[in-house]
Amino acid sequence: MAKLYGIGTGPGDSSLLTLKAVKILESIDVIFTPEAKKGGDSLALSIVKDYINPKAEIIQKHFPMNFNEEEKNEAWDEIAEDIEAQVKGGKNVAFITLGDSMTYSTYIYLLIRLQGKIDIETVPGITSFANIAASHNMPLVFDKDSLVVVPCTTDHEKIDFALANFNSIVLMKVYKNFQDIIDKIKEHKLEKHAILVSNSSLEEEKVYRNLENVDKGQISYFSTIVINKNITA
Amino acid sequence: MAKLYGIGTGPGDSSLLTLKAVKILESIDVIFTPEAKKGGDSLALSIVKDYINPKAEIIQKHFPMNFNEEEKNEAWDEIAEDIEAQVKGGKNVAFITLGDSMTYSTYIYLLIRLQGKIDIETVPGITSFANIAASHNMPLVFDKDSLVVVPCTTDHEKIDFALANFNSIVLMKVYKNFQDIIDKIKEHKLEKHAILVSNSSLEEEKVYRNLENVDKGQISYFSTIVINKNITA
Numbered sequence: 043m044a045k046l047y048g049i050g051t052g053p054g055d056s057s058l059l060t061l062k063a064v065k066i067l068e069s070i071d072v073i074f075t076p077e078a079k080k081g082g083d084s085l086a087l088s089i090v091k092d093y094i095n096p097k098a099e100i101i102q103k104h105f106p107m108n109f110n111e112e113e114k115n116e117a118w119d120e121i122a123e124d125i126e127a128q129v130k131g132g133k134n135v136a137f138i139t140l141g142d143s144m145t146y147s148t149y150i151y152l153l154i155r156l157q158g159k160i161d162i163e164t165v166p167g168i169t170s171f172a173n174i175a176a177s178h179n180m181p182l183v184f185d186k187d188s189l190v191v192v193p194c195t196t197d198h199e200k201i202d203f204a205l206a207n208f209n210s211i212v213l214m215k216v217y218k219n220f221q222d223i224i225d226k227i228k229e230h231k232l233e234k235h236a237i238l239v240s241n242s243s244l245e246e247e248k249v250y251r252n253l254e255n256v257d258k259g260q261i262s263y264f265s266t267i268v269i270n271k272n273i274t275a
Numbered sequence: 276m277a278k279l280y281g282i283g284t285g286p287g288d289s290s291l292l293t294l295k296a297v298k299i300l301e302s303i304d305v306i307f308t309p310e311a312k313k314g315g316d317s318l319a320l321s322i323v324k325d326y327i328n329p330k331a332e333i334i335q336k337h338f339p340m341n342f343n344e345e346e347k348n349e350a351w352d353e354i355a356e357d358i359e360a361q362v363k364g365g366k367n368v369a370f371i372t373l374g375d376s377m378t379y380s381t382y383i384y385l386l387i388r389l390q391g392k393i394d395i396e397t398v399p400g401i402t403s404f405a406n407i408a409a410s411h412n413m414p415l416v417f418d419k420d421s422l423v424v425v426p427c428t429t430d431h432e433k434i435d436f437a438l439a440n441f442n443s444i445v446l447m448k449v450y451k452n453f454q455d456i457i458d459k460i461k462e463h464k465l466e467k468h469a470i471l472v473s474n475s476s477l478e479e480e481k482v483y484r485n486l487e488n489v490d491k492g493q494i495s496y497f498s499t500i501v502i503n504k505n506i507t508a
Binding site: 143154 | 414
């Protein structure tokens with residue numbers, strides 16, 4: 043029976059794909075991949091390109107990243123219908139998504155629309171923050187500490203609360219309000235325990251330990267800050 | 276130059292190993308693995324066994340899991356010294372650890388002791404909670420929500436705070452105070468949004484949606500509860 047596979051590709055380095063993801067991609071019929079900007083390259087596709095069944099059809103779809111909810115919903119409804127039709131027509135379809143498939147992924151919007159209509163198998167992936175912690179030998183969380191992961195698109199009070207009350211903090215999507223976030227971390231005197239990574243595991247990766255000399259021109263939408271108050275970064 | 280590799284094996288299913296982990300294991304000289312009980316099997320070792328360099332030496336070490344800090348510190352000091360000697364003797368050494376290498380792993384205690392003394396490369400792995408979310412098509416966290424991961428060995432007020440204030444909550448190490456945790460989730464009326472998984476991705480896996488009819492005799496130390504208030508489990 044044909045299925046939709048939702049596959050987390052990890053943060054950027056192909057060697058962080060799981061064996062399970064590779065095995066599925068090697069025999070897939072159709073791959074759907076997000077194309078962030080019209081005409082732009084898909085990072086998720088570049089991660090998996092050496093592992094895809096050479097006969098697979100690759101369908102790049104544009105997903106609006108703006109805040110027009112109606113436009114976004116229409117785009118998701120349309121791609122969900124396309125995928126449903128492909129799977130019901132007997133094709134095994136993969137939707138690839140950066141990082142982990144269930145952690146702030148675009149795939150979740152598809153899953154919510156398609157659950158119960160077709161058979162779906164989701165494959166987890168390495169998150170950007172797990173990779174940043176590993177690459178820089180910086181423990182993310184241990185012992186009795188909790189870990190909090192906060193998207194910086196949320197209310198600023200929630201960011202302040204996390205910085206004040208947790209020892210292990212991940213700040214995702216650090217971009218739009220970049221300078222505010224850096225200022226907040228400095229107010230909480232946490233810069234010595236922080237590492238900022240833009241484009242984790244890619245060639246263009248930029249790393250700032252202690253948040254020193256961060257140049258906004260050099261960092262991308264895929265920027266993440268990992269803080270551990272028990273560790274000097 | 277010889278190195279210590281700290282490798283996250285994922286939660287149990289070998290297909291969740293990364294390509295990077297497999298490549299390192301295929302050419303490693305020595306593997307250190309925790310043996311939870313004296314004489315017991317190492318789950319981490321069983322995950323990687325088909326991928327290890329057949330000439331590699333496998334060293335199983337007993338790590339006390341009790342609360343005698345002195346005994347634990349001595350055990351960690353001793354294994355750190357063993358690994359340091361092996362790497363300085365020119366051997367590439369892997370230390371394998373369940374789940375992700377930087378998320379509540381025993382490897383962190385070694386890393387802290389060995390950083391600066393030998394060359395160390397850490398490889399991330401799939402966490403139990405990422406795998407539970409994926410396996411059960413249950414989104415972990417999306418949009419502007421934060422994710423909080425709480426070890427149930429912490430103070431109960433912190434567990435209550437997480438249940439009251441976050442939409443996406445992972446409770447790890449649900450075992451000792453098992454009934455209290457279940458009761459708390461029910462007090463917060465969250466059982467419809469919760470999934471409890473014991474031995475995620477292993478043959479002995481047990482899954483309880485909505486926390487119904489949970490049998491403590493059937494669940495292990497490796498039990499995790501994933502809650503998402505936006506989702507009906």
